[in-house]
Every structure is written in C-alpha cells, then in structure tokens.
Amino acid sequence: MIKKNLTRRQQEISDYLQSHEHVFPFPPTLEELCHAMGVSSRGSMHKHIQALIAAGVVEPMVGRQRGIRLRPQHPPSPVSTSEAMGLEIPFLGYIAAGQPIEALAIPEMMVIPHWLRASRACYVLQVKGDSMIDEGILDGDWVIIEKRDWADNGEIVVALVDNNDATLKRIEQVPGKTILHPANANMKPMSFAPEQVRVQGILVGQMRTYR
Amino acid sequence: MIKKNLTRRQQEISDYLQSHEHVFPFPPTLEELCHAMGVSSRGSMHKHIQALIAAGVVEPMVGRQRGIRLRPQHPPSPVSTSEAMGLEIPFLGYIAAGQPIEALAIPEMMVIPHWLRASRACYVLQVKGDSMIDEGILDGDWVIIEKRDWADNGEIVVALVDNNDATLKRIEQVPGKTILHPANANMKPMSFAPEQVRVQGILVGQMRTYR
DNA sequence: GAGTATAGAACATAAAGAGAACAAAAGGAA
DNA sequence: TTCCTTTTGTTCTCTTTATGTTCTATACTC
Known part of the structure; x- marks a missing residue:
C-alpha cells in the first residue's frame, strides 16, 4: 500500500468510505459525500478525493460518475478460521x-x-x-x-x-x-x-x- | 467473474434481471424491461443491455427475440464463503x-x-x-x-x-x-x-x- | 507564510432518456 | 410455401440532468 500520510480530513473521509463501503448500493457521488461529511462544496470534496487517490486509498476515477471506490486493500489475512x-x-x-x-x-x-x-x-x-x-x-x-x-x-x-x-x-x-x-x-x-x-x-x- | 464496473442504471437492471430470472416464463423483451424499469424508450434500454453484454452479465444476443438472458455466473456468492x-x-x-x-x-x-x-x-x-x-x-x-x-x-x-x-x-x-x-x-x-x-x-x- | 479546509461559480462530460426510422424475426392466413 | 402484419431488436440523433473538474477567494492554524 502506498499510503502517504493523510491529513485529518482525508482520514475522516477515508474512514467514512470504509465503514460505509458495504452499505452503498453504488459508490457515492461527491455531493453525497459532501452531505455525509457536512461540507457544502463539491469542489472541496473533490480535492480531498484527489488526495486520497494520490495516497492510493481510493481507486482512480477519470470522469466516471459514482466512481469513488475504495481501492481493494490487502489486510493481514482475513482467512476464515x-x-x-x-x-x-x-x-x-x-x-x-x-x-x-x-x-x-x-x-x-x-x-x-x-x-x-x-x-x-x-x-x-x-x-x-x-x-x-x-x-x-x-x-x-x-x-x-x-x-x-x-x-x-x-x-x-x-x-x-x-x-x-x-x-x-x-x-x-x-x-x-x-x-x-x-x-x-x-x-x-x-x-x-x-x-x-x-x-x-x-x-x-x-x-x-x-x- | 468479468464484471466491469457498471453504472447505476446498469446495476439496477442487472439486479432486476437477477431477481426476476425465475419469475419470467421466458426471458423478457426490451419493452417489458422498459415497462418494468419505468423507461419509455426501447432504444435507451437497448443501450443498457448492450453494456451489460459487454460487461459479461448478460448473454450475447444477436437479433434473437426475447434473448435477454443472464449469463450463468460462476461465483454468485458475494463474500467469502x-x-x-x-x-x-x-x-x-x-x-x-x-x-x-x-x-x-x-x-x-x-x-x-x-x-x-x-x-x-x-x-x-x-x-x-x-x-x-x-x-x-x-x-x-x-x-x-x-x-x-x-x-x-x-x-x-x-x-x-x-x-x-x-x-x-x-x-x-x-x-x-x-x-x-x-x-x-x-x-x-x-x-x-x-x-x-x-x-x-x-x-x-x-x-x-x-x- | 506554509499547509489545510471551505465555499461557490463556471465549465465539461458522463449517463440516461426520448423518439423516430429501419431491419430482422415470428406468426398467421391463404 | 408466399404474402402480409405485428412484434421486437438495432441504430441514430437530440435533450436533459447528474456529476466530476477547475479556479478563485477566504479563513483558520501552526
């Protein structure tokens, strides 16, 4: 994992995405994320998401709508015991x-x-x-x-x-x-x-x- | 599974097909699908279906009528099973x-x-x-x-x-x-x-x- | 001042839909 | 079979809307 250090807000957003990943029928839009995080500017959220992409946390998305997906992480080993x-x-x-x-x-x-x-x-x-x-x-x-x-x-x-x-x-x-x-x-x-x-x-x- | 990323509507249609697969006496027509999904243009639905075919979700259909069938999915299980x-x-x-x-x-x-x-x-x-x-x-x-x-x-x-x-x-x-x-x-x-x-x-x- | 966050406007483009016209398939009637 | 009608898939063009992108300006913290 590339994971640069995230800023406070970036971490919050990353956490939110992670905990809600399975809830969304589809990946959220910037606006939905804004609402969820209490931000009113899509532009600001966009910048955060770009940062998360750069940090390797979120899948790159080029113009695609509803493209904010977490990158598959490879955790220690979730293998069923x-x-x-x-x-x-x-x-x-x-x-x-x-x-x-x-x-x-x-x-x-x-x-x-x-x-x-x-x-x-x-x-x-x-x-x-x-x-x-x-x-x-x-x-x-x-x-x-x-x-x-x-x-x-x-x-x-x-x-x-x-x-x-x-x-x-x-x-x-x-x-x-x-x-x-x-x-x-x-x-x-x-x-x-x-x-x-x-x-x-x-x-x-x-x-x-x-x- | 081939599963390209589907758009919202494509996912919806795919879901609909899946959950109604066993309900239909035979595969639905475009028009029936339109009606079910609240769309009034066959042409639009056709585009979606083509996308699903490209994504490997639906069987290719060449001109055949009532040819909209789901492709058998090998791993239907969502998570580790x-x-x-x-x-x-x-x-x-x-x-x-x-x-x-x-x-x-x-x-x-x-x-x-x-x-x-x-x-x-x-x-x-x-x-x-x-x-x-x-x-x-x-x-x-x-x-x-x-x-x-x-x-x-x-x-x-x-x-x-x-x-x-x-x-x-x-x-x-x-x-x-x-x-x-x-x-x-x-x-x-x-x-x-x-x-x-x-x-x-x-x-x-x-x-x-x-x- | 550097770094971070935010708002908001303007812009660009992806996604979805409508509707017309055409073509291929299916079903009937002779 | 052949001819005709209807159904259904295919292709296009045009709109509209949703949503990502870019920029500029402001504010707060260290």
Whole structure:
C-alpha cells in the first residue's frame, strides 16, 4: 500500500468510505459525500478525493460518475478460521402449541452461527402457530433450543405437558404449581401441577427468513 | 467473474434481471424491461443491455427475440464463503428509526447460515428500538439486509430518508408518494415524496439470541 | 507564510432518456 | 410455401440532468 500520510480530513473521509463501503448500493457521488461529511462544496470534496487517490486509498476515477471506490486493500489475512465457521446442529421438527413435537423421521443437520450461543447441546425446531407472537416469535420461525431439563423463571422453554403436548412458552414456577405463559393476547396462561410439566429445553436463539 | 464496473442504471437492471430470472416464463423483451424499469424508450434500454453484454452479465444476443438472458455466473456468492458451513458477511452497525445508520469504524465479519438466503451481496445490522415490534423484529435483533436500491411494495427495507435518516420499515410505493409503515401501534406511517426516499437494501433474514 | 479546509461559480462530460426510422424475426392466413 | 402484419431488436440523433473538474477567494492554524 502506498499510503502517504493523510491529513485529518482525508482520514475522516477515508474512514467514512470504509465503514460505509458495504452499505452503498453504488459508490457515492461527491455531493453525497459532501452531505455525509457536512461540507457544502463539491469542489472541496473533490480535492480531498484527489488526495486520497494520490495516497492510493481510493481507486482512480477519470470522469466516471459514482466512481469513488475504495481501492481493494490487502489486510493481514482475513482467512476464515474454524472459529469463524458455523455449527451444525440437528433440526428435529416442528413445535406447535398444544401438540406433541412433530418430529422428522431423520433429523437433518443445519448450520447456525456459532455466536448464536450454542454452547451446550442444542437442537432446532420450527415454530408453528402464533402462541408466542407478542415475544416476536412468529409462525415459521426457527428456534434454537438448548437441551436442559430445568429452567429459571421467565425463560422461554419447550415444555412437555402430561407427557403429551409440547409447547413453547414462558415459564413461571411457584411452589405448588407451574404456569406456562403464552405471548398472545388471545391466549391465557395455563397452570399445572409441577409434575405435569417437564422442561425439555430452553430458548437460546431464533432465526427467520423473509420471502 | 468479468464484471466491469457498471453504472447505476446498469446495476439496477442487472439486479432486476437477477431477481426476476425465475419469475419470467421466458426471458423478457426490451419493452417489458422498459415497462418494468419505468423507461419509455426501447432504444435507451437497448443501450443498457448492450453494456451489460459487454460487461459479461448478460448473454450475447444477436437479433434473437426475447434473448435477454443472464449469463450463468460462476461465483454468485458475494463474500467469502465456506460453503458447507456458513457465509461470512459484514456486520456494519446499528439501525434505529430516524437516525443515520450508526456505522462501525471497521466492519467486522460475521457468520450467518447460508440457508438464510444471502444470495447477493448482504450485510448485517443490529436493530435499535421498537419500530418494527409488531412484525416480530425486536430491539437488539440482527437483521440481514440484501443490498438493493429498489423494492417491491410490502417488502421491509432499509430506507434512507432525505439523505439523512435510515430506518427499517415496510415500504409502500404509490404514484406520487412513498409510504413507510412502521410496525408499532404507537407509530404512524409516514408519507414522503418518492425522491425523498432511497432504498438501500431489503430485509431477507433476522436473528436473535436469548440469554 | 506554509499547509489545510471551505465555499461557490463556471465549465465539461458522463449517463440516461426520448423518439423516430429501419431491419430482422415470428406468426398467421391463404 | 408466399404474402402480409405485428412484434421486437438495432441504430441514430437530440435533450436533459447528474456529476466530476477547475479556479478563485477566504479563513483558520501552526
């Protein structure tokens, strides 16, 4: 990299370009840059950009419109480490309030980001129904469940009721009873004897795709 | 990939072709493209297409009718991909209704599952605030944004208003105005002149962690 | 004063579009 | 097939607008 010493303003502009590089659908125009940096003269901005070109930070642009692109830098080595990969955990099936978990015959593995907290044994379920809609868990969402047989109050859990119905609910355990709170204005909390409810896991992550 | 630098319009048309490739029963005609892109001159569109051919994006077509086909792109993946595992895409910063995107100085890469549909260039933002709470997008959620400068009605977009405020909203474009719908009972849709609003990307995925 | 930043005007050219005229392809009807 | 009509791609010329470039003048800091 050629990188002469940049002036304060040049550095600011370079930083801005760098942090916004991936946001722009197209490279910015001088005027857009002016606006972003609080400058009102295209001419002034032009001079800065020319300096950045001379310094090797920005691609040379000859008259081209929207030609302000950062020059590809060659950083130390961004090569993906194993740390940077995803984890593979099993997708087990579907969970709908009030039905048993609808299990896949053969669980398929699916990749999730490691930073989605899959520290202990986890699995993925796909949500059916709207029972947790007020918590932002919609029909079709994927939830990552950490395998665990106990829960703290307030956690969202996969609970097996009467050894039959599996549901995703927020749990509240008080002496003598266990209450499962749906997050849907149309549904009421349900109260059970503690021995009726078995925690199968707790919610640690959630994913959704659009379209 | 051959990919010369495309102009803004060329990029738009290329994007359009790509995203509609599987929608068309057969490749579109120039006139259909004109209509789709809001151009009234076949001649103008022809020039764009020729540019895309020269850039290697579109198959050469010699006189053939309905010959506008995308060239098979070998590496459709935008960023470093470790195919079996996850995709690495840049995490750029935070988005809150009514403020500019708060950009990280240096974007960090983050792994997302490849099945979260990061077909084209994408980036990740973290949501601040509750403006989309009724759509199940909560404060602190991560959203995956596909870089795009146009949107179909009903899509959730990152929209830049007055070249200043970036927000995540559902978009509705009608002749003469563009309406941004928050998903929060306490907020009202906002209506703008189309030229006030610039789409920067559309929502394709969402993730959340609990703990 | 040297170096840096800024504003603003004037100018130059790239990009995009409109529209007409023509040519090649496609589809039908006889 | 042949003739005709319609569709669709191609070429041109002309405008308009967006955007990069150049210059000149002013101000601030060291």
